[in-house]
Amino acid sequence: MIPNFENFQSKFIEEALDNISDLERALLELELSPNNKELLEQVFRVMHSLKGGGAMFGFDKLSEFTHRLENIYDMIRSGKLLVSQDLLTVTLNSVDLLRDLLDVSQVDDINTLQKYKDLTFEIDQVLQSETLNMINSVQSSVGNIKVSGVENDDVKQMTTYYIHFYPGPMVLKYGTNLLYLLEELKSLGNLFAIPRMAKVPDLDTFDSDKSYVYWDLFISTDMGQNAIIDVFMFVEDESIIEIHSIGKHDLFKNKRFKKRLDEILKTSDEIELSDFTGFLGEEPVAANNRENIMSGEALNNVKESNGKGRSTSSIRVSADKLDGLMSLVSELVITQERLNSISSKYQIPELKMVTETVQKLTGNLRDSAFSMSLIPIENMLTRFQRLVRDLSGQLGKKVRFVATGTETELDKTMIDSLTDPLLHIIRNSIDHGIESPEIRQKNGKSQEGEIRLEAEYSGANVVLRIKDDGAGIDPEKIRQKAIQKGLISDGQILTDQELLNMVFLAGFSTSDQITEVSGRGVGMDVVSRNILAIRGETTIESTPGKGTTITITLPLVLSIIDGLLVRIANTQYVIPLSLTDRIYPMDSEKLDNNFLNVMTLNGIQYPFFNLRKEMQINGQIPKRCQMVVVNHSGFKIALSVDQVIGKIQAVLKPLGKLYHSQKMISSATIMGDGSIALVLDVNTFIREAME
Amino acid sequence: MSNNDANKINSYLSFRLGEEIFALHVSKVHKILEVTNITEVPRSPDYMKGVINLRGNVLPVVDARVKFGMSPIEKTKSTSILVTEINVGGEDVMVGLMVDGVHSVLKLESEDLLPPPNIGNRYRSEFISNMARVKDKFFIVLNIDAVFSSEDQVSIKELSMVKEHVINENATVETDPASMK
The missing domain is CATH 1.20.120.160 (HPT domain)
Incomplete structure (x- = not known):
């Protein structure tokens, strides 16, 4: 570059x-x-x-x-x-x-x-x-003398002061010679004076009776602050004088300090007290803390100046480079699978050993490459805090925002696509969820509402929960709204949960009034769609009067997964290994003669789906098949496949836009022999199969 | 995009679907493949034939015959897959277009290219980018982007009728200047 x-x-x-x-x-x-x-x-x-x-x-x-x-x-x-x-x-x-x-x-x-x-x-x-x-x-x-820093007059100790001396324009009228004044100061101790000419006007407007110059003075003295104030006695009414103690010893002995002074003299920068905080023995303390300080603490702990203490523990890498690394790792993983298949074909012990080592290295490399693109969710929080602050103020509500598990990490692309949905959910919570302070008090709640963002790992997933302790959602209200919008019929019986889930339908908004903030009816359906796009899942729970919780479950990584390779007819499928629980052999006949769709395996009853049937795959059904038990939102469900082939690292490749209607297959992966296996989106598959 | 550069090239690739000849601008076609193993994706539209491995990437393959309302392709020696780059909803995607056979590369000068006929709403002419005339023979230069932006089938009958219309029109009157841009 x-x-x-x-x-x-x-x-x-x-x-x-x-x-x-x-x-x-x-x-x-x-x-x-x-x-x-x-x-x-x-x-x-x-x-x-x-x-x-x-x-x-x-x-x-x-x-x-x-x-x-x-x-x-x-x-x-x-x-x-x-x-x-x-x-x-x-x-x-x-x-x-x-x-x-x-x-x-x-x-x-x-x-x-x-x-x-x-x-x-x-x-x-x-x-x-x-x-x-x-x-x-x-x-x-x-008077006009402003004093900062704490002074202990009893102990006559070497102290360095910074004095900002801005003589009033009229000081000269009274016959004061400012230079004598500086001379007098000098008699107190070491003096370093920086004259400031910034205010000196052009010659034509120059009035010789007026004083234009002002000074930044540094003095180290053991005479105490009052001695300095005394020097300015005759000009203090006219002038602005600030005295700051910047060190409890003679800073002129400090080389760094002197260097800094020289720099200031050269650059004629405005003096900022912060430039000298590094030399401050103590932070400037407000007057009411005086006693504490006077009781005497270590006075000479000169702090390192800002910035020096910070070490570089991280470097900045462009996202492009990371993406490049990631795709290289993906290709490596694919090649690795090819090596594996060659190695198992020829059964050469040496080759096998090398292959296994390379496999292990590839796995480690993959994991560490992925961890690089992980960002803690903490990075999103500022925007949420800001939203809560601004919006609650605007709506006259009191809301506290609490986040836990903020160290939980997610893929950076996921963080990007999560921010907007989360903002929307929080906005909803403040606008519709949290009640006004008066109502909250009447309902026996504390005036201040709370919105919690909880994040945690759960297996191969990250779970995010946004909880508010607001009014909750009344299922009856949803029912009315749904009837009104023609989404359900009058007599239709739905559970409360089913009613709640209707908020995810397009064009649904329960707020009676459409507000500027939220409630334009394009809310939760967009949220859940955006979350789905990153293979996440959104659920809602709500108790009227108690509050609402929205839970988002996301996969940890997006592009490479460990999978279980299975076969149905001639096609190979990948089931994410993180979801699989057990595998059982089964007679195919038993699947067909089962009308309850419940299968007893090893003494446990599982609901099951015949993948062959659900996928509408025709062809010869083998005599024996295998059941793969998977976890689906807390339940165990069995899926029948023709044959389980083995474990595989699957690099996920999107099927492309033309397959956007295909939700059950989330992506495809290239196998070691160049053939393609389809990756089953187990959650979507089960959901669709249940309907 | 380098559309300007691409437009300067006046080569077109013609291919056969059943008896009908179509053409695509060469900038749209990246390569021509023999038919290999196609992995079927269950529960997808009929015209989606499946996916193949194109140099480590997954390439969806479309049965152009089905998309154009004809019977599914029966694999013969001449059956080919055109790897085309299409624009769907503002996004460039690669698609394999399975056709009965690849014909030839034609050079078409601008006077050989007629604008798509404007014959009202009876037919959907958005799939046609141009009508090309080569030695008094007409064939359709496809607007492949439009073909794939539509979920519907493209009717080969409709296209044939549009073609007839153009042939008849050009037989009687020389191109009507009003229909030119």
Whole structure:
């Protein structure tokens, strides 16, 4: 690949999107623990890198916008602002905008621009109002001098301070020589002064009576903070002075610190306190925590600066490369099967040994290649949390979102096609399931509803459950609706479960009102269809008044399975090994003379299906056949086949679009000898056979 | 797509279904195979003959005769499978088209190609991409995408009638300029 600007740009976009996702997650967590400094730092860090990267790669709008956000979070971080609900809402909305701003096709879109304008306005307002608050609170305490960091005046100890000194324009009028002031400061200890000329105007507008320069000062002194405040005594009314303690010892002895100072001097960047948090002996602590600190803890634990502690435990690989690897492994598996058949044909001991070793290696390689494309479902959660937060606020409901088993991994393609159905289910739960706080209280529930996402492994499947403790679905309501829509007749008797399952039918929506959120009647049927497309299954349970649970069962991997190879007439079929339980021999006659479709095998009664009959396969029926017992949603069901051939690794190949109506055969696989075996979708087969 | 490039090539592959000759643009045909073992897929439409192994991939095979409303193919020496690339619902898929025999590759200049006849709603002419005239003989250049986008059978009788219509029309009047694009 030629490293050109476009490449870097697309890399930046990719990384920025990741960063934005991190940001979103951090913001949602921040809402739960607003005082978490680490999260604040993370938020700030992301914004900072978005700002920088954005400017570098030509995303000026993005950079400009994040700069505003960064300002806000800088103020929060330095304790000038508190994390408020409003602020988080604005920021989360901004996160969406940030994504749009990264999309080249959208950045000049009229809607985007409007959104940009609106949000900038909101942000400015927040900034303004909070700045006012800040000024008020500061004036009521120590004039214009804002002090952060905790000071213990009794112990005269070497401390390094950062002072932001912004003289008011009128200071010179009163005859103060600012340079003397700095001289005086210098007498207290080591001083490093960075003059800032940014505000100095052009010569024509220059007023020699006014002060334009401001300073960023670093001083290490053992005289205590009050001594510094005293220096500024005559200018403090006019000026803005911030004093931060950034280290409980002489930082000028620290080489890294000095280097940093030199850098700042050169670049004339705005100073961000975060640049020095690495040197902070302690996090800046709010005043009410003063006692704790004064009781004296280890003061000199200088932390490593951010970023250095993070090691690279993962690398980024493009999805194309993974897909490439996967198809290579698939071909290897097919070739392996061919080797197996050759080896068993010639029965050479040496060949057999090698074949077995290669087989084992292939199996391991297959497993580890697959594990690479597995992603924990945790990655989807941010979107759900966001949905719950936004939507419940919009609908005036209180909803808590809890996720368990988030480490459960699924194939990345599955994760992709799962997100939308899950979003839809959660949306339904908030809109129709969870009641308003008043109703919940009246019904003796806690005001806050709960939506749980539970994920777990179950055999060769992953089971996802979305539970809400809302109103549940009234089967009677479904019945009425179904009659009204002509789906069932008036007198038709259906069990509650059968009624519930009707929500999966197309064009069915139980909500009385069609809301903006959900209930357009294109809901659950689309969900279940999308899940079916990735060979999953959707079921629903609901208790009126107690809540609804929707369960999604998915296969672990999509493209290679261990299978049981069987034969019916001349065609070979594969039954997923994960579903098979036992195999019994049987006389074919017994199948035909059985009207109950129940077979007793080894003393246990199984319902059974004759595959030959269900598949409408004609031809000579062999005298003896075999019964394969499979698991189907908790039941054991026997399937009759002509002959069980053996175990096989099946690389699943789709049958293609022309066979889309064929649901019982999910795919095909190429055998070692080049022939084709059809892979039976056991669940669909049994479901269809039962109807 | 390289449609422009493909369109510059004026070669067509003609094949036989029963007595009727059809043609496909060569860009649609990837290769021609002899009939090998076809694995039948149970409970699928009649015209779906089954699947074969095409270099490690599964290729569905269609009995073109059945799709065109004729009796199923009886395998002879000339029976072949045309591996064609078709577009179904915006997606390119490979399909094996089993035909009675492959005829020849024809070069057709644009003046040999007539637009599909517009004869109202009586016949479904969407399956016809062009009518081709070679030495006063007419045959149908198929719109293979349309053929496979439809679940229904394509009626060979209908197609024959459309062809007759074109023959008659061209026998009396020289191509009506109004029906040209």
